[in-house]
Amino acid sequence: MKQSGYFADESFNKMKPLRYVILVMMLATLSVGAEQHTVEIHDQLAPQTQSNLRVALTLDACSGKYDGDLINFLILNQIPATIFATKKWLDKNPFGLSVIKAHLDLFDVEDHGENHIPAVIGAGRKVYGIPGEPDVIHLRREVIEGARAIEEATGVAPHWYRGATAEYNQQAIEEIGRLGYKIAGFSVNADTGATLKKVAIEQRLKHVKGGDVIIAHMNRPASDSAEGLSVGLTHLLKKGFVFVRLDQVELMVIPEKIDKKSQRRDDR
Numbered sequence: 318m319k320q321s322g323y324f325a326d327e328s329f330n331k332m333k334p335l336r337y338v339i340l341v342m343m344l345a346t347l348s349v350g351a352e353q354h355t356v357e358i359h360d361q362l363a364p365q366t367q368s369n370l371r372v373a374l375t376l377d378a379c380s381g382k383y384d385g386d387l388i389n390f391l392i393l394n395q396i397p398a399t400i401f402a403t404k405k406w407l408d409k410n411p412f413g414l415s416v417i418k419a420h421l422d423l424f425d426v427e428d429h430g431e432n433h434i435p436a437v438i439g440a441g442r443k444v445y446g447i448p449g450e451p452d453v454i455h456l457r458r459e460v461i462e463g464a465r466a467i468e469e470a471t472g473v474a475p476h477w478y479r480g481a482t483a484e485y486n487q488q489a490i491e492e493i494g495r496l497g498y499k500i501a502g503f504s505v506n507a508d509t510g511a512t513l514k515k516v517a518i519e520q521r522l523k524h525v526k527g528g529d530v531i532i533a534h535m536n537r538p539a540s541d542s543a544e545g546l547s548v549g550l551t552h553l554l555k556k557g558f559v560f561v562r563l564d565q566v567e568l569m570v571i572p573e574k575i576d577k578k579s580q581r582r583d584d585r
């Protein structure tokens with residue numbers, strides 16, 4: 318059972334995945350007091366001998382509603398995606414969940430936490446105004462209960478974790494790894510939390526390259542996300558891009574893309 322991974326410390330340490338070691342090293346080298354910094358992790362698909370036109374579409378279901386237009390577009394066009402859902406979203410959107418469950422051939426559902434709390438540990442710390450976790454016990458609960466909800470809802474246990482706001486501090490990164498989950502970063506932010514207008518989303522998707530991991534949102538049906546993504550993704554299909562899910566691939570950290578701004582923001 319994945320949930321017992323945290324207790325099986327010694328065996329986990331022997332088989333620490335390389336990407337986890339790189340993440341920890343990346344943070345450790347930032348500066349003295351690295352545990353105070355947060356980073357936005359940027360990833361791309363690990364290279365394979367197959368097509369270099371592979372890309373991954375990841376959709377966050379934070380809290381809020383179900384964007385049926387977006388999911389229906391993906392089903393109609395047979396575009397696979399990885400959905401990062403919280404327990405909160407699953408509980409509030411039974412219809413959306415039923416559509417996803419009817420298409421598990423297309424959608425891989427992964428862990429976005431129990432209550433959409435950022436994976437940043439420390440009393441009083443916030444990311445984009447959202448309070449983080451007071452201590453590591455709360456982080457563990459967020460990760461484990463999020464995973465349990467997904468397994469109960471879909472019958473498939475998640476292996477990837479993406480924290481709310483996609484920002485992490487070192488202690489959180491280490492703990493998520495110890496619990497047995499791989500952290501899913503991204504390389505193209507398509508809709509900036511479902512706040513971008515249609516044309517801006519299309520523009521961002523025009524710049525997608527092979528190996529990119531796209532992040533967008535499927536929890537704000539009133540936003541322009543479905544419309545912008547429909548046009549942008551159709552364009553990518555025409556260019557010959559092939560969409561893969563995170564349960565089919567490994568990701569590679571792009572270390573040079575550590576977000577210096579978020580470090581500064583956190584220093585204040």
Ligand SMILES: [Zn+2]
Nearest residue numbers: 377379481482
């Ligand atoms: Zn989210």
